[in-house]
Amino acid sequence: MSLLPAGRDRLAEEAAYLAKSHRRVKRRPHAADIMKGESFFDAERRESRDVWGEFYKTEWQTPEGLITGAELMSALRDHLAELQEEQCCYCRQPLLKGGFARPIEHVLSRSEHPRFTLHFWNLAVSCERCNRLKGKTQSETFARSLSSYPGHVDFISQYHPRLHAFDAHIKYAAIIQNGVNIPLYAGRTVHGRNLCSQFLHAAALEMTLLSPKSKLYGDVTTIQNFIVSHDEAAIDRVQAVQIALIEAMVNAATG
Numbered sequence: 001m002s003l004l005p006a007g008r009d010r011l012a013e014e015a016a017y018l019a020k021s022h023r024r025v026k027r028r029p030h031a032a033d034i035m036k037g038e039s040f041f042d043a044e045r046r047e048s049r050d051v052w053g054e055f056y057k058t059e060w061q062t063p064e065g066l067i068t069g070a071e072l073m074s075a076l077r078d079h080l081a082e083l084q085e086e087q088c089c090y091c092r093q094p095l096l097k098g099g100f101a102r103p104i105e106h107v108l109s110r111s112e113h114p115r116f117t118l119h120f121w122n123l124a125v126s127c128e129r130c131n132r133l134k135g136k137t138q139s140e141t142f143a144r145s146l147s148s149y150p151g152h153v154d155f156i157s158q159y160h161p162r163l164h165a166f167d168a169h170i171k172y173a174a175i176i177q178n179g180v181n182i183p184l185y186a187g188r189t190v191h192g193r194n195l196c197s198q199f200l201h202a203a204a205l206e207m208t209l210l211s212p213k214s215k216l217y218g219d220v221t222t223i224q225n226f227i228v229s230h231d232e233a234a235i236d237r238v239q240a241v242q243i244a245l246i247e248a249m250v251n252a253a254t255g
């Protein structure tokens with residue numbers, strides 16, 4: 001099974017990350033050993049358990065001083081963000097600084113595929129919005145017992161930001177109308193269309209409506225305040241309206 005599309009080298013990409021696995025140069029060889037020891041590139045030895053929170057809190061004593069899981073994740077985030085040219089892996093908007101603004105995203109969700117919670121190829125950096133909106137959507141269906149990470153050809157319906165090329169799957173354009181930046185996304189493939197309908201269109205609408213220059217900004221804020229004080233069913237209904245709206249906008253702009 002080939003993990004990466006032709007022309008890309010899995011070991012070279014892993015080595016490029018390991019060379020920057022800690023902010024302090026002297027600790028990098030030790031950080032690299034820790035990540036290899038943690039089966040970061042190979043889930044076969046891993047239990048099917050979500051170790052994310054645990055890893056953050058773990059500390060390792062090395063000849064160059066203490067290394068913490070939080071430091072390792074911070075270096076990983078920097079590396080992934082650099083690979084993505086400081087853009088969100090899904091919506092391509094510029095990433096803001098700070099861990100909260102650029103969460104590490106699990107492509108296969110932690111709940112459905114806990115074995116890949118801490119797996120190099122399952123991680124990307126998204127914006128807070130995409131991370132939140134993607135939250136409840138379902139990952140590609142693989143057996144929970146799957147132990148080696150699937151290759152790009154195995155993802156037959158889900159867009160994978162580390163294994164697939166964004167431009168091949170999604171057409172992205174932005175128009176500026178009355179000072180409001182309106183991002184537009186259209187799927188070119190099954191993967192791209194799924195990504196759009198699952199959350200990218202909703203993200204685009206949210207960006208448009210929540211732009212402070214939007215005429216609707218005040219209205220949307222009122223609606224959102226209303227939603228938080230009401231039930232989940234109301235949220236689902238409002239979200240359905242949001243998605244229908246953005247789909248109409250995208251169709252009008254690209255059709």
Ligand SMILES: [Zn+2]
Pocket residue numbers: 088089090091092093126127128129130131203
């Ligand atoms: Zn995003």
